[in-house]
Amino acid sequence: MLDALSAPALPPVLRREDYRAPEWTVPETDLDFALDPSATRVRARLSVRRSGAHDAPLRLDGAGQVPLAVSVDGVAINDWRLEGETLVIPLSGDAHVVETEVEIAPDRNTQLMGLYASGGNLCTQCEAEGFRRITYFPDRPDVLSTYRVRMTADAARFPVLLANGDPVARGENGDGTHWAEWHDPFPKPSYLFALVAGKLAVNRSSFTTRSGREVELGIYVRAADLPRTEHAMHALKLSMAWDERVYGREYDLDVFNIVAVDDFNFGAMExxxxxxxxxxxxxxxPDTATDYDYDAIAAVVAHEYFHNWSGNRVTCRDWFQLSLKEGFTVYRDQGFSADQGSAAVKRIEDVRGLRAAQFPEDAGPLAHPIRPESYIEISNFYTATIYNKGAEVIRMMATILGPEAFRAGSDLYFDRFDGTAATCEDFVACMEEASGADLTQFRRWYSQAGTPRVSASLEHHAGSGRATLNLGQKVPDTPGQTGKAPQVLPLKVRLFGSETGRPLSEEQLVLLSEPSMSVTFETVTERPVVSLNRGFSAPVVIESDRTAADLAFLARTDDDPFARYEAMQQLMLDTLIAATVEGRADHDAVVAAVADTLDGATSGELDAAFVAEAVLLPSEAFVGDQLALVDPDAVFRAREGLRRDLGRRLEARWRQAYDTGAGEPYSYTPEAKGARRLRNVALGYLAASGAADAAQVAWRQFERADNMTDRQGALTTLVNGVSDEREAALDVFYNRYADNGLVLDKWFQTQALSSRDDTAALVAALAQHPDFTLANPNRARALVGAFGVNQRAFHTEGGAGYRWLADQLLALDALNPQTAAKLLPPLGRWRRFAPPRAALMRAELERIAGTPGISKDLFEQVSKSLEG
Structure with missing residues (x-):
């Protein structure tokens, strides 16, 4: 063990309770860039003002730049100093103009934070703390400034020069360089600064706002990619119109530009x-993007556009309030996506994502509230809890208050805090003021981590015609939080008659705010079955006394699409847990329920997209999450056994579902998407059945596909099996798309997610492939990230998967700490597994923790995983 003198200094912990308002503000910022990939000069002119009565010097954050000059009020000074990488300037007055000049090297910036090079272009990413890598500045979200930006660059190499706001002027210098000036009149924090310089083509269009202003729209990409931008442009216009209609929010500048880059740590930046x-x-x-990709593009375009108000015009006071902008904006983009197609299917997709990423987070060593109390590295808190659970908290608020009061609250919030940095408390207070509701107890959602567990039992008093629903709640302990208080849980419930299938009550919103409560229903004339948490009205785990027959009944008859889906999933889950824990493989109830659901698609009663979601089995990871200790091999055997049985016993129905819509030309409509989705699910079940012609059916689909959804669906089916067609399809796919990085990511990811016995070895070999690189976050996520969530392959006996992941994370940490830290959680869940796996996983965490020079990003995740 290292003694106190030789131990490395631990990164400082930042705490929400220590927040202090900035000592200096910066009302105006002028930036002058002399752009060069290897040596960019940045001159910054900051108008600074002392805030409050103090004599503290001006402290400007920095990271990695070379300081060249500092002046105050036009006079060069020498009494500035560096404390670490913070520039400290003593100032005597209350208002000054501070100018600095620095040099940075974008082409050596592998962290992809600040100004960096991507594909021959220069671009920025400043959230959360990347602006300090560009120039010295008080890099915190509560310092808002208006920006003027001038860029000078080689005209041939960087013909396009873009920045925030509206263009002001541009010109030629006569020496092969040119310049452009941009001005953003709206005060913004430094994390929203952006600059792009490069050789780019543009898809131009326009949008007329409801007040009659015409906004010029542009999507900038490489020239070869220009034809693939129409869907994004269409989504942008839909988003602008939707935000006006639903939230009354109009765009405020004369131009709105989007730039696509290949090397990016996030999905997008607002x-x-x-x-x-x-x-x-x-x-x-259609040839390169799946239906999922199309939907994701529309959702992310909407999300970033919606941030113009929920994030930009009103920003967050400090990074502990991150969910103020992200949770609210995810809720808004979910509403937009639901309005574009099937709201029921969208809700199912959102909940599946929540359960796959956020529920395990809440149950593991990295659990945190949606408003964290402390952090070491803020980039580690761009999590499913902040985004997805944050959105569910907003959704619950909207459910409790009702649509009119919620809209009034959001209007009040936007109007009151426009141009300022707000807090989560400010948002909730606006909702209270607009609605008259008391949300005091509801605020616990912001401070308590963990997924509440709700117990539910239904008593029927036949003689009196009365039924009683008994509810209880418990919020489990999480690291640093024990003995938690009850939260407000809005649960939508309804009763159905088990004999007639008719509703026995109206849908009722029950607010469970105590450890336990009972709800009485009158005039219940037959044995009731309760439909619980309809629409997933609260992000909780339900533990009920409903039988397999009750769940099968609800899967057939419930009039709430999500509740119907949920009943099927719970029936499947109960069956899989019984098989995993007890070795009991009684599949009859599931087979019958799936058969009924498939018949609903055939008759046209049920939407094909809904059926495709409903008949999918819960993932291996989700099954494992329900167990005290995860046995990956037992879970895999149970799930594969049920898949095989469903495939064999319902083979005729799967073939009928597969043939429906076959041969129809590609179209991107809800109906066509649903047909493709069900077709590919059916193909997977045919393969699971062991049908002799399954590989040939998949190969025919692969060869004849006129779209990526069907092509990748067939490839996935083949990759999971053993056949000559498997190798042929992988070769054809690779050769066809070798020059398309995004599609090649699918090639890597599909193999990393394979259920084959040899996946771990195949993934290790793929890491040596000439096209694999850790330098590109998309490629790293496609192979390393996908392998980490492949429960069976990652947990292969002997710990080879653990060692390989740890090696990749250490190598990636040297290039891009932010991406490395985000890929660590699969190792961090070591306590969920029995020996020897738990010991092997912990050993790899300790090896990472003991590696000299790891980033604070990775250190925080590893240390919490070992302690939690």
Missing amino acids: NKGLNIFNSRYILAD
């Missing part, structure tokens, strides 16, 4: 007037 996107969320055509 910089004011200049959104920068990971190219995977902009580029789409």
Whole structure:
């Protein structure tokens, strides 16, 4: 063990309770860039003002730049100093103009934070703390400034020069360079600063706002990618119109630009007037993008556009309030996506994502409230809890208050805090003021981590015609939080008659705010079955006394699409847990329920997209999450056994579902998407059945596909099996798309998610492939990230998967700490597994923790995983 003198200094912990308002504000910022990939000069002119009565010097954050000059009020000074990387300037007066000049090297910036090079272009990413890598500045979200930006660059190499706001002027210098000036009149924090310089083509269009202003729209990409931007442009216009109609929010600048780049740590960034996107969320055509990709592009375009108000015009006071902008905006983009197609299917997809990412987070060592109390590295808190659970908290508020009061509250919030940095408390207070509701207890959702567990039992008093629903709640302990108080849980419930199938009550919103309560229903004339948490009205785990027959009944008759889906999933889950724990493989109830659901698609009673979601089995990871200790092999055997039985016993129905819509030309409509989804699910079940012709059916689909959804669906089916067609399909797919990085990511990811016995070895070999690189976050996520969530392959006996992941994370940490830290959680859940797996996982965490020079990003995740 290291002694106190030789131990490395631990990164400081930042705490919400220590927040202090900034000592200096910066009302105006002028930036002058002399752009060069290897040596960019940045001159900053800051108008600074002392805030409050103090004599503290001006402290400007920095990271990695070379300081060249500092002046105050036009006079060069020498009494500035560096404390670590913070520039400290003593100032005597209350208002000054501070100028600095620094040099940075974008082409050596592998962290992809600040100004960096991607595909020959220069671009920025400043959230959360990347602006300090560009110039010295008080890099915190509560310092808002208006920006003027001038860029000078080689005209041939960087013909396009973009920044926030509206263009002001541009010109030629006569020496092969040119310049452009941009001005953003709206005060913004430094994390929203953006700049792009490069050789780019543009898809131009326009949008007329409800007040009659015409906004010029532009999507900038490489020239070859221009034809694949139409879907994103269409989604942008739909988003602008939707936000006007639903939230009354109109766009406020004369231009709105989007730029797509290949190297990006996030999905996209909402910089004011200049959104920068990971190219995977902009580029789409039927040959290269799946239906999921199309939907994701529309959702992310909407999300970043909606941030113009919920994030930009009103920003967050400090990073502990991150969910103020992200949770609210996810809720808004979910509403937009639900309005574009099937609201029921969208809700199912959102809940599946929540359960896959956020529920495990809430149950693991990295659990945190949607408003955290402390952190070491803020980038580690861009989590499913902040985004997805944050959205569910907003949804619950909207459910409790009702649509009119919620809209009034959001209007009040936007109007009151426009141009300022707000807090989560400010948002909730606006909802209270607009509605008259008391949300005091509801605020616990912001401070308590963990997924509440709700117990539910229904008593029927036949003689009196009365039924009683008994409810209880418990919020489990999480690291640093024990003995939690009850929360407000809005549960939508309804009773159905088990004999007639007719509703026995209206849908009722029950607010469970105590540890237990009972709800009485009158005039119940037959044995009732309760439909619980309809629409997933609260993000909780339900533990009920409903039998397999009750769940099968609800899967057939419930009039709430999500509740109907949920009943099927619970029936499947109960069956899989019984098989995993007890070795009891009684599949009859599931087979009958799936058969009924497939018949609903055939008759036209049920939407094909809904049926495709309902008949999918819960994932191996989700099954494992329900167990005290996860046995990956037992879970895999149970799930594969049920898949095989469903495939064999319902083979005729799967073939009928597969043939429905076959041969129809591609179209991107809800109906066509649903047909493709069900077709590919049916193909997977045919393969699981062991049908002799399954590989040939998949190969025919692969060869004849006129769209990526069907092509990748067939490839996935083949990759999970053993056949000559498997190898042929992988070769054809690779050769066809070798020059398309986004599609090649699918090639890597599909193999990393394979259920084959040898997946771990295949993934290790793929890491040596010439096209694999850790330098591109998309490629790293496609192979390393996908392997980490492949429960069976990652947990292969002997710990080879653990060692490989740890090696990749250490290598990635040297390049891009933010991405490395985000890929660590699969190792961090070591306590969920029995020996020897738990010991092997912990050993790899300790190896990472003991590696000299790891980033604070990775250190925080590893240390919490070992302690939690």
